[in-house]
Amino acid sequence: MTELRAAVHGQSPKVLIAEDEWAIADMIESTLVQGGYEVCGIARTVPDAVKLAQLHAPALGVFDMRLADGGRGTDIAQQLRHRSLGVLYATGNPMEVISAAAVTGVGYIAKPYRTQDLLRALRIVSDIFITGTTLLTYPRGFRLLRAPFAA
Numbered sequence: 001m002t003e004l005r006a007a008v009h010g011q012s013p014k015v016l017i018a019e020d021e022w023a024i025a026d027m028i029e030s031t032l033v034q035g036g037y038e039v040c041g042i043a044r045t046v047p048d049a050v051k052l053a054q055l056h057a058p059a060l061g062v063f064d065m066r067l068a069d070g071g072r073g074t075d076i077a078q079q080l081r082h083r084s085l086g087v088l089y090a091t092g093n094p095m096e097v098i099s100a101a102a103v104t105g106v107g108y109i110a111k112p113y114r115t116q117d118l119l120r121a122l123r124i125v126s127d128i129f130i131t132g133t134t135l136l137t138y139p140r141g142f143r144l145l146r147a148p149f150a151a
Helices: 002-008 024-036 046-056 075-080 094-099 115-132
Strands: 014-018 037-044 058-065 086-090 107-110 142-144
Touching: 002 094, 014 024, 014 046, 024 037, 024 058, 024 115, 037 046, 046 058, 058 075, 058 107, 075 086, 086 094, 086 115, 094 107, 107 115, 115 142
Parallel strands: 014 037, 014 058, 058 086, 086 107
Antiparallel strands: 107 142
């Protein structure tokens, strides 16, 4: 959360991307960099994502649900639950996120999505993670996984 609070004061928050399709990962990275975020890495598997998170301590994560080697984005979030990490799932199957047991994360955005919707969704996740609320309107395909919480 310290990383996110620093971002409020003009620094770019670090974001970890977990996506096994390179074209989608590249699009997400390009979108986030243009949106003012610092991408600290792209992982295709759960172990790679956990290693990158331990190395770079990102403030936010954009995780696909289905990753290479049969891993899931929720597995990453579960393994990193002891860290302050605002997680946005980007998924083609929202019901898979909703039905995952003990989901750790703030919200999800359904694929396909527009790049500006991804940026807005990540900003909402950041707002809620820092303050427990947001004044931004939800983009198309975005849903919270649980009610906003106090930081």
